Amino acid sequence: MELRHLRYFIAVAETGSLTVAAERRLHTSQPSLSRQIKDLEDQVGAELLIRSARGVVLTEAGKVFFDHARLALSQVDAGIEAARKAAQPCKQRFAMGFLTGHEMIWLPQAMHILRAELPNIDVTVSSDYSPDLADALARGKLDLAFLRAEPDYDLTYLPVMHEPLVVLMPSDHRLASRESVRPQDLLGEPFIGMGNKATVLGAIIKDYLVRSGIEIKPEQVVDNPAMVMSLVSSTRGVTLIPSYVQNLMPWSVVSRPLAGDAPSVDLAVGYSKSNSSPVLKMFLSHLDELIARVPGAGS
Known part of the structure; x- marks a missing residue:
């Protein structure tokens, strides 16, 4: 075989x-x-x-x-991957991955910490879906990633940010005039759901709607944040999405907070327990410093 x-x-x-x-x-x-x-x-x-x-x-x-x-x-x-790293011990390398969109928030501060300790380090960066990042960590292709705590992988996750969910809608939508939106207000609206690449987020949204006593069948299902915003704008749909996406919104899309006790989803730093990289160990020792440098992190 x-x-x-x-x-x-x-x-x-x-x-x-x-x-x-x-x-x-x-x-x-x-x-x-x-x-x-x-x-x-x-x-x-x-x-x-x-x-x-x-x-x-x-x-x-x-x-x-x-x-x-x-x-x-x-x-x-x-x-x-371990053999390749061992074959070139003189060059320190570190591979980081980011849930798409989060590199805008975390990468500058992460690089500040890495460069301060290791000015000549070779850093590679990738942006991907959370399950794909978890798979890359498990396979040794990434040293560390900012992602959701994917349950199907034997990884260590350290939460760094609790992200409240917000309602995304067209900028001229009838709900845009409100300061906050109740889950019941979403009934009858074209709803855009999360696809298979957003299993953790999808489960949180489903649980929230069930607890709110409403049933909504998505008219579209997507994974990519850019596609979510495109569909919100083009189909005049609404969706629930983590607040970090507000950093990526075009003028045609706005967000509003959920009324009451809004659900949240954790962003975590994930890594493999078997990864013995000294750079990883150093980076993790500065994790509290990193969280303190990012507005809204740790809350």
């Missing part, structure tokens, strides 16, 4: 389609991919995937194997 067998199997399982996995993820032909999956099943000794009207789905054996395959690849990737 080779690593490519695991990568091919995971790609098919995650996309739910041999065609999509072959063309968009693996850049190979579908017949070749099918042969690789068949070779893997022969080596495992069990059927892992079956075709259905909805595409390709995992068998019970496939579901069990998927978790182990993903863990195995994660460990291999982490080992590769």
Whole structure:
């Protein structure tokens, strides 16, 4: 069994389609991919995937194997990154990730701390969805990330900011004239929900609406903050979103606080327990200083 067998199997399982996995993820032909999956099943000794009207789905054996395959690849990737770092010990490197939009708030102060301690450090920065950042931390591709506390990863999370949710709406919306918005005011409005890349936030919004005694079915579901604002403006929809997005709003979109006890979502610094980077240790020792330098953090 080779690593490519695991990568091919995971790609098919995650996309739910041999065609999509072959063309968009693996850049190979579908017949070749099918042969690789068949070779893997022969080596495992069990059927892992079956075709259905909805595409390709995992068998019970496939579901069990998927978790182990993903863990195995994660460990291999982490080992590769650790070996690369060990091969170049003279150059100190640090890789940071940010939940899209938060780099505007946290990156300048984070760089101030890093440069003050290590003027010649090589810092790489990426912006992504929270689950993807967590996956990169687990694989050793990032040393530290500002993200949500994703429950499916064995990472350490240290909360740095509690972000209240606000209502996003077109600037000329009927609710824009109010100082605050009740959850009941959202009934009947085109609602934009959070997609699969915002699982933590989506769960908080769903719980808040249930506790408020209202049921809203989203007309659109998106993940990217820029797309959320675009849809708010173009479809005249409303949504609930963390307050940091107010830093990114165009003129056509405004926000209003929620009335009463508004829900909040935590932003955390996340890292892998197995990461022995001295730069990571140094950065974490300055975390209180970092929080103090960012307005609104720690609250």
